[in-house]
Amino acid sequence: MSERADCALRAAEAGGAVALGSFRDGIAVETKADKTDVVTQADRDAQETVVTTIREDYAEDAIVGEEDDELRDVPNSGPAWIIDPIDGTNNFVRGMQMWTTSVAATVDGEAVAGASVCPALEDTYLLDEGEAYRNGDVLSVSDETDPEAFTIVPTIWWPQDRRGEYAAICRGIVERFGDMRRFGSAQLELALCAAGAVEGVVTNVEANPWDSVVGAGLVEAAGGTVTDIDGNPWRHDSRGLVASNGEAHDLVLAAAREAEAKADAER
Template identity: 90%
Template sequence: MSERADCALRAAEAGGAVAVGSFREGIAVETKADKTDVVTQADRDAQDAVVATIRDDYPEDAIVGEENDELRAVPDSGAAWVIDPIDGTNNFVRGIRMWATSVAATIDGEAVAGASVCPALEDTYLLDEGEAYRNGEQISVSDRTDPEAFTVVPTVWWPHERREEYAAICRGIVERFGDMRRFGSAQLALALCAAGAVEGVVTNVEANPWDSVVGAGLVEAAGGTVTDIHGEPWRHDSRGLVASNGEAHDLVLAAAREAEAEADAGR
C-alpha cells in the first residue's frame, strides 16, 4: 500500500470508529442550510479524529472538509486531503446504515489515493495506485451492457427550489433503465458503482469534493467512466457528475441531461 493510501485508510478508520460510537445513540441533530441539511457532534468529533491522523504524518498538507474550519475547495497545486467524516448524515441520524467516512489524498487537484469506510455496513473501499478494492479484494464495474438491466442512482441532493430537476432526472432514469435506487450517500453510491452493484450514478448538481472525490476515483480505477454534465472528464470542481460502468455512458449522460434541460428552462 502506498504511504498516502495507508494514511487515508487509517484516517477514515479513525473517523469511522468515532462516528459509529454515536450511531443509533440518540445524538442531537442541528440543521444547516435547510431542513434536510443536518449535522451532529459526531460529524465534528469524527472530523477531528480524521484530521489528527493526517496531521501526524502530513502536518503541512492542506485539508479540505465539510465541518469545522477546513478549506472548502481543493487546491490545484500541491498536496491536499479531502475529508467527509459522515457522508450520509441524514441516514446516520435516522439509524440507516448507509453512510461512510471518506478521505482522499490529492496532488495538484487529482486524487492519488483514498478510502471510504462504512462501519455500519462493515465495508471498506480503498483507492490506491490506480486500483480499487473492497475489504482487500480488487473490484471492477459491472459488465452489464443492456440498459434494461441497469440500475442507476440519482445522487447529491437538490435544494428545495430545484426539485423540478430532481424529478426530471428521475424521469430520465426510469424511462431509459431497468431500475433506480437512491442511497443518500454519494460516496457510497459511487463505491457501489465501482463494485458493480449499480451501473450508473448521476447528478447535474456541482458535487462538493468531500462528497465525490474518493468515489469518482474508485469508479475510474474499477474500469468505469466519470464525466461532468457535458461529457467532459470529471474534476472536483465540475458541474454535474455522471459515473457509469462505461457500457452505455451516453445513455446515462442523457438521463442526467434531463435535469439540466429543466434547469435551463428555469433560468
C-alpha cells in the same frame, strides 16, 4: 500500500470508529442550510479525529473538509486531503447504515489515494495506485451492456427550489433504464458503482469534493467512466457528475441532462 493510501485508510477508520460510537445513540441533530442539511457532534468529533491522524504524518498538507474551519476548495497545486467525517448524515441520524467516513489524498488537484469506510456495513473501500478495493478484493464495474437491465442512482441533493430538476432526472432514468435506487450517501453510491452493484450514478449539480472525490476515483480505477454533465472528464470542481460502467455512457448522460433541460426551461 502506498504511504498516502495507508494514511487515508487509517484516518478514515479512526474517524469512522468515532462516528460509530454515536450511531443509534440518540445524538442531537442540528440543521445547516435547510431542513435536510443536518450535522451532529459526531460529524465534528469524527472530523477532528481524521485531521489529527493525518497531521501525525503530514503536518503541513492542506486539508479540505465539510465541517468546522477546514478549507472549502481543493488546491490546484501541491498535496491536500479531502475529508467527509460522515457522508450520509441524514441516514446516520435516522439509524440507517448507509454512511461513510471518506478521506482522499490529492496532488495538484488529482486524487492519488483514498478510503471510504462504512463502519455500520463493515465494508472498507480503498483507492490506491490506480486500483480499487473492497475489503481487500479488487473491484471491477458491472459488465452489463443492456440498459433495460441497468440500475441507476440519482445522487447529491437538489435544494427545494430545484426539485423540478430532481423529478426530471428521475424521469430520465426510469424511462431509459431497468431500475433506480437512491442510498443517500454519494460516496457509498459511487463505491457501489465501482463494485458493480449499480451501473450508473448521476447528478447535474456541482458535487462537493468531500462527497465525491474518493468515489469518482474508485469508479475510474475499477474500469468505469466518470464525466461532467457535458461529457468531459470529471474533476473535483466540475458541474455535474455522471459515473457509469462505461457501457451506454451516452445514455446515462442523457438521463442526467433531463435535469438540465428542466433547469433551462425554468430560467
